[in-house]
Amino acid sequence: MTQTMQDKKNSLTLILSQDRMGHGDDVLGSILIKKFLKTFGDIAPVPSYVLLYNSGVKLATEGSEVLGELKVLESKGATVLNCGTCLDHFNSKDQLRVGSVSTMHEIVGIMAGTARTVQI
Numbered sequence: 565m566t567q568t569m570q571d572k573k574n575s576l577t578l579i580l581s582q583d584r585m586g587h588g589d590d591v592l593g594s595i596l597i598k599k600f601l602k603t604f605g606d607i608a609p610v611p612s613y614v615l616l617y618n619s620g621v622k623l624a625t626e627g628s629e630v631l632g633e634l635k636v637l638e639s640k641g642a643t644v645l646n647c648g649t650c651l652d653h654f655n656s657k658d659q660l661r662v663g664s665v666s667t668m669h670e671i672v673g674i675m676a677g678t679a680r681t682v683q684i
Contacts, residue, residue: 577674578604578611578642579683580620583628594629600684601633610640611682613674614663617647619654620684626659634662647671 584593585600614637616624623630624646638644644663651657651665675681 575613575678575680576609576611577613577615577678577681578637579675579681580614580616580623581618581683583619583622585684597623597684598630598633601630601637604682605633605636605640608682611637611642612678614638614642614644615647615666615671615674616645616663617650617671619650621646621650621654621656621660624660624662625651625654625656626661628661631661638662645671645674 580597582593583597584590585596586593614634622628624634624644628634634644645666646660646663648657648665648667651660657665
């Protein structure tokens, strides 16, 4: 994974570490993550990467209400990576519908090499 200096300077990584936005009411958090991803896809710069780990991987699996929003980001050029350990933990690797399975080594490498991150 080699980035030019210009690529690194402009890189943006979106980190989704849970399947909802914020803490407190889970129903509201699910509504907010959907609105966030839709809005992010509409107005924010396209991230180089979308990293999903912990319960965030549930957003990319069968039955998720945000598959469409993640697919839009992917179609615009974002690389969507899902933590393999997390998918195994939730027994959902075979239900992955957006992006690919990744390793913690790759996720940490991307986090260390990106210029800007947005973490939810």
